Amino acid sequence: MENMRISGKEKSLWIFLIILLFLYSCSSDHSDHETRFENKTLRMDYLHTGDKETSSIRFLAWKEEPFWGGPRKNLIDDPLKGEFVVEVFDNSGDKLMYSKGFGTLFSEWQSTDEALNSTETFYESIVIPFPKQQVLIRLSRRDKKQQFHVLFETSFDPLSMALEKTQPNNYPxxxxxxxxxxxxxxxxxxxxxxxxxxxxxxxxxxxxxxxxxxxxxxxxxxxxxxxxxxxxxxxxxxxxxxxxxxxxxxxxxxxxxxxxxxxxxxxxxxxxxxxxxxxxxxxxxxxxxxxxxxxxxxxxxxxxxxxxxxxxxxxxxxxxxxxxxxxxALADEYYSSDVAYSDFFDLTVEPYQENITTLIDFGKKWQDMLAPDTPVPTPDDPVYYDTVGVFEGAGYQAKGIYRPYHNCTMKSRSINNFCPVCKRAIRRTIEGSTD
Missing domain, CATH: 3.40.390.10 (Collagenase (Catalytic Domain))
Incomplete structure (x- = not known):
């Protein structure tokens, strides 16, 4: 078979198309915001009610806030962290336009023993960039198996919804x-x-x-x-x-x-x-x-x-x-202090927090940061105190969950002492929020 030859003119055309696609991919997120959202905030207030095993959402009000402090690029949260996620789709529900993970005080209360025998209601809200056209808004919850389930779904039409415009107080x-x-x-x-x-x-x-x-x-x-x-x-x-x-x-x-x-x-x-x-x-x-x-x-x-x-x-x-x-979204790395939580993590799945692991899928965590001769799990021995390892005890549990360093600001009251794994997570978060 003869070798295919590409002419200089064709080669120039391909280079032009590749550059065009690159420029489009770099600018599309920003243009998506300009096309779909105003430079202000839509806030949805709601009540979150439940017990140890159940929860439900009761819508309260839409509110318009005068500023949008969030990004105009990187509108889709990736990686997705937090117990909950709010997602904004176009009106068809097919195209994801915005997503953000978050936590709540309600989910922490659910992990306490008190939730076994009582029902509580918490006031919550989510904020999203203000949509220019009708959208579908979905609120989902992550279970202990790290799977998301829809809690609440509603449409918002900026032209027809009853909307309260928040007036910032006259505070300096x-x-x-x-x-x-x-x-x-x-x-x-x-x-x-x-x-x-x-x-x-x-x-x-x-x-x-x-x-x-x-x-x-x-x-x-x-x-x-x-x-x-x-x-x-x-x-x-x-x-x-x-x-x-x-x-x-x-x-x-x-x-x-x-x-x-x-x-x-x-x-x-x-x-x-x-x-x-x-x-x-x-x-x-x-x-x-x-x-x-x-x-x-x-x-x-x-x-x-x-x-x-x-x-x-x-x-x-x-x-x-x-x-x-x-x-x-770093996890606590201590395991012996008094806390209200019980069975906070499922040891049969890998938690989403970047600084703890159950070793179920350790390759997605800090395995790449281990020295070749570091044992897994890593003995809590002084020889490894300044080494990235896999030390047992974290996330309020002494067994079955591992942390990356003997000591870290996420474990004890130490100043300017984030471990290398936490530092990498911080850098990723800052760079992902501003790039």
């Missing part, structure tokens, strides 16, 4: 780190909790302190130019937060409280409506809540919020550990 808003356009940067909004009007200067100083701390940690120190930081100066009537076990109750703007799920250090707020309302004063990708207290505590829920106290001696650790949950 400042951009305290300005690296560029919100559509190409990660926007963090810091909300004050338990700061009175007379304590707003303290709030500003606290944000500055934690901003400097965040960007002194590896690998965030490499990426400061990819972040914006906003603050909303919203005062509370009283200083501090609720501590029910001590009989302390405060009138605060976000109604936060210690002792969530009967865990002394677990600091959260169930008032998610107020959190979203206050955050809507600025563009945002991630919500931080700084609580004006020196008590040790906090929490971080993936793409939900990160909350921590301002004045504890390890508040810097609290900020970064909880942000590991809230921003990157």
């Amino acid at each position: 808003v400042q951009k305290v780190l300005d690296s560029g356009d919100p559509s190409t940067h990660i926007d963090l909004v810091f909300l004050p909790e338990g700061y009175t009007q007379d304590e707003m200067e303290k709030f500003r100083q606290d944000v500055e302190k934690f901003k400097n701390a965040m960007f002194s940690w590896s690998p965030y120190d490499e990426y400061k130019h990819r972040f914006n930081i906003w603050i909303v100066e919203a005062p509370s009537q009283e200083s501090g937060t609720d501590i029910p076990q001590d009989g302390i109750w405060k009138n605060t703007i976000l109604n936060s409280s210690f002792n969530t799920f009967n865990i002394e250090r677990y600091l959260t707020t169930l008032d998610y409506k107020s959190v979203r309302d206050l955050a809507s004063c600025a563009p945002y990708d991630q919500i931080f809540i700084i609580v004006n207290s020196d008590k040790y505590g906090g929490s971080g829920i993936y793409n939900f919020y990160t909350i921590f106290t301002a004045d504890n001696e390890v508040s810097e650790f609290l900020l970064m550990h909880e942000f590991g949950h809230g921003f990157v």
Whole structure:
């Protein structure tokens, strides 16, 4: 058979077509946003009700928020992390236009023993870029086998739906780190909790302190130019937060409280409506809540919020550990501390969190980062303390789940100590959110 020959003219044409396709693929995500979405936010508020085994969604309201802080490229979440996912399809339901994984306080409550004998309702909401035309919105839940099941599905038509336009309160808003356009940067909004009007200067100083701390940690120190930081100066009537076990109750703007799920250090707020309302004063990708207290505590829920106290001696650790949950969906690597959860992970499947493994599908985790002579599992012996390995004990369980390092900020109260696997996950998240 004769060799096929391509003329110089044909070769030039093929090169032109390849370049054209490359340019189209690089710009299509952005053009998709411009074609399908407005530069503002659609918020869906709903009630999430259930017990240990069941849950249901009751729609409450559509709300229009004036800013969109999320990306205009990379509209499809990949890899998909979190217990839940919101998906936006065109009206036919055939083309996926947007998706975002997230967690909720409800799903954490479901893993407690209390959920065995009671039913609870939590206020929740999701936000998506505001669609220009009718769309199908689907909310799905990941089960312990890592399979998604549809919880709720509805259509939204911007021309016919009853829509509440949120009016940002007249609170001062400042951009305290300005690296560029919100559509190409990660926007963090810091909300004050338990700061009175007379304590707003303290709030500003606290944000500055934690901003400097965040960007002194590896690998965030490499990426400061990819972040914006906003603050909303919203005062509370009283200083501090609720501590029910001590009989302390405060009138605060976000109604936060210690002792969530009967865990002394677990600091959260169930008032998610107020959190979203206050955050809507600025563009945002991630919500931080700084609580004006020196008590040790906090929490971080993936793409939900990160909350921590301002004045504890390890508040810097609290900020970064909880942000590991809230921003990157990193798992806790400890297994001996008091927690409310029971049987949080199914040991017969691989969890989605990048920093733990059940060894069911370890090739998708950090197997590529192991030295050839590192044993699996890795003995918890000093000879391996500075080595990426597979150490048993993580995710609140002493057996059957493994972590990548002897010690890490996701395991203990250590400063600037994310392990190599967590650092890689952080880099992937930042780069995937801003590329």
